[in-house]
Amino acid sequence: MTMSRRQFVGSVAGAGITSLAAPHFLSAQPSEPIRIGLLAAKTGPLASGGIDMDLALTMFLRERENTLAGRKVELIVADTAGVPATARTKAQELVEKNNVHCIIGPLAAFEALAIADYLTEKEMPTLGVAAAEDMTQRHPSPWFVRLTSTSAQCAYPLADYAAKELKYKRIVTIADDFAYGHEMCAGFQRSFEDSGGKIIQKIFTPLATPDYGSYVAQVKAGDAIFLGTAGSNGFRFLRQFIEYGLKDKMAVIGGMTALDESVLRNMGDEALGILTTSWYSAELDNPLNKAFAPAFRKQFKYDPGYYAGSTYVSGEVLEVALKSIQANVEDKKALMAAIRGSNADTVRGVIKFDGSGNAIGNVYIRKVTKSDGRLVNSVIKTYPDVTQFWTYDKAAFLKNPVYSRDYPPAKNLEQ
Amino acid sequence: MQFWIIQGLNSLSLGGLLFLLSSGFSLIFGLMRLANLTHGAFFMLGTYFAATAMRTYDDLNIWVTALGAGIAVAAVGGLFERLVLTRLKANPLGQVLVTLGMSFIISDACLMFWGGDSIPVPTPPNLQSPTRVFGFVFPTYRLVLVGCAIATATLLYFLIERTRLGAMIRAGVDDRQMARAVGIPVSNLFTLVFCLGAGIAGAGGVLGGPILSAYPGLDADMLPLALIVVILGGIGSLLGAFIGSFIIGIIYTFGTALFPELAYIILFLPMIFVIAFRPQGLFGRVGT
């Protein structure tokens, strides 16, 4: 499937034997390629995102003829299957067998949390994609940066927009019943209620929900419904929501993955007009993205979204960092410092890292519109330099418990 | 009031969907004593088939698609039965291994051909606008689905109770040795029933498509539901599968609405009680 795969099979088979015989003699020679490991769920329910992560990173490297900062690069893709235990074995494989110099990924919070301690222990520079709040809040690692956003980081601006510009007063939230959904809805609720709105109902649906009909029928009448969903579940909920004729009664707004380009490409005109928030959109009007998005679309016949964007941005940040240290990846501390200080201009705009390694960057409010016969997320407002703490005081923020199903408590629920 | 009516209709439509899913499983188990763990994958094949066919040909009718998918999946099932399952008649553990193995193959093939995205199956255009029921709006297609389930049940009933083939199947269900002794070609009958069961799953996958969409993991989501329905209703009993489907539809719909805390276990707790206190299921004639 990927061209890098076939290349690395040969070299890894060789490296495997070498490491069998003499695991400790592999320390660096400058002529060696830089080895980048990508942890992506390419099978299982998360496969859609994982495949896009692979495609975009491979494309990024191919555009640079597999050379970054003058040094050859070898990409090793490991399939985590979306299972924490497998993610851990795969991380070990990348570190202990393939001797990678840095890791990009993985996608899901539970995969990232399963390997976080291990990667810190191994002092492995990691460019994360998963959104789990605490990985850059109460439990940051010196070896970890995140160049996407925390679960709630993009939800704050949308809540602000919904309260101040759309003048919504009462909103229902719905999300998958796992940490990503809890955290995103919690952040949305906090920001929205601080701006005077009310969250009147919070619905969390189990990950394996055969039929969303019974949940759709429970939705209370409010000004809007906020979708904190990701992947196929949110997509299926939204379709049922529309089938029940509810989209005509209340507005639909969504978090950073709810109407991702990977969802949008399978929707019809019923999605028109839905507002979502993200740190990226294939429609972003900056020179880098004007090159990237059309090239990606040309090659794969669909728009890049959250997942493709995440690894492409990782590549861009890494390239800037490598240039500043003359590609000397063997000095891991220098590499990590270079990544943190990269301030790279990327397809999502310029991103900086805060003290705990989380991206500070633009967040875009997007509206589903039609362009050239396909649905796109066109940007209608930019919130510049949004941090993971939004407008809140960092110290006070960190003193609170991490966002969860029950925190902060929802005080305005209607019975 | 609105709550009870809407959720009641939801229960019915979910029940209809579950019957389309589980009747084939029940049929196969009844005759062959084979727990076909590929069933979820057959269902998913039907859904993907519909997603591609109906998006490629805009005015393709969902009923025609269901028929086509049914025939295609029946063919796959028939091949599988002839080439593999016939060799494993008295080897239940081997059957578990190959039927699960086959479902791995099918789901990975689906991932290979269709990628990881969720692909919707379009609702038939003439059924897209919601219907008004007692002054409340409800998706028309869901009501039609209940009709589909009833029609399927009626057809199966006539097939089994009123035709020669059905008589042979009934004889096979009651006593396989005796059926063989009186000259019923049991082996061919097995293949035929397996094709039929797989075909219903494939067609059910098409009809469930507008509600479920095609996505990786659909097979694993559906298989336990089929098992639950069949265990609850009574193994090998078509009537049991029919009533079991609607009972599960009601339990699930009202359970998740009234006790959201229990959403994860709402389907499994009742099953534990049923198996523990009535192992043959509600309508089962034979113990497991």
Added chain:
Amino acid sequence: MKWIGAALLAGSLLLPPLFAGDFYINLASQILIAAIFALSLNLLVGFGGMTSLGHASYLGVGAYISALLTSRYGFGHGAAALLSIAGTTAMAAFFGVIALRASGLGFLMITLALSQVLWGLAYRMSNVTNGDNGVAGLTRPAPFGISLDSPISFYWFALIVATFALVMMAIFVSSAFGSSLKGVRDQPRRMAALGFNPWLIRWITFVYAGFWGGVAGLLYVYYHKYIHPTSLSTTSSAEALLGVIAGGSGTLGGPAVGAALVLLLKNYVSAYLERWNMLLGLVFLFIVLVMPTGIVPGVSRLTTRLRGGVR
């Protein structure tokens, strides 16, 4: 012949740490853990004729108890391990009473349902289990002051436990009780007529299998230093069951071979082959068609036939 086989086996277990890289040692440790788990499931499936699709319950609960006690309630590893195994065994005793009301497909479904309930609770009761985030930041024990943090030391630890488990389970099935278990599997009515209590024999086996499932769970959580609800999922149970059947249920070596096969396909071959799930399915089909009773019985039949041919 038997001795040569044993020597080869011992050699292959003792040699890896001497020359292999960390990754391979860790893989070997995981195989040992999966083998203990498969062996315990095999007591039910192979020797007891009870096909369980919920055995991950014991692995998962064993792991969760230890993880929560050590990380949250400040227990030492020794006490946590004892409580975890005791808790898991007690759960098996309780679940056994419920599950053994059914047999055949009913048994399979009731074990599946019980494990699904646990899975659901692990997800939903996030204030206790930390839900989908899993329990992280765990440590490995240091028995007799020996740290298990290095891959090699953990491998030796796992090897010792696995050997002990194998011996204990071998004694169990070859004892008089084991014979009566096989009798109950094949001829329940006759055994009852002979004055045995089939229910009790099955129940004791169920509890014993749960006990070793809990031991596997302890090793599992020590190894991964993380636990997540997926460890309780039907997929985990099914993987173990498939390993047992593929390797050869009702034999002592078979489940270990099958577990190793599944683990290697999933964790090793998947690096070279994108369609590893399909390969896994094809391997299962192949095994059943060529060796209907599993790899170990199939291979041993093959070698006997070959030797017979030479003579």
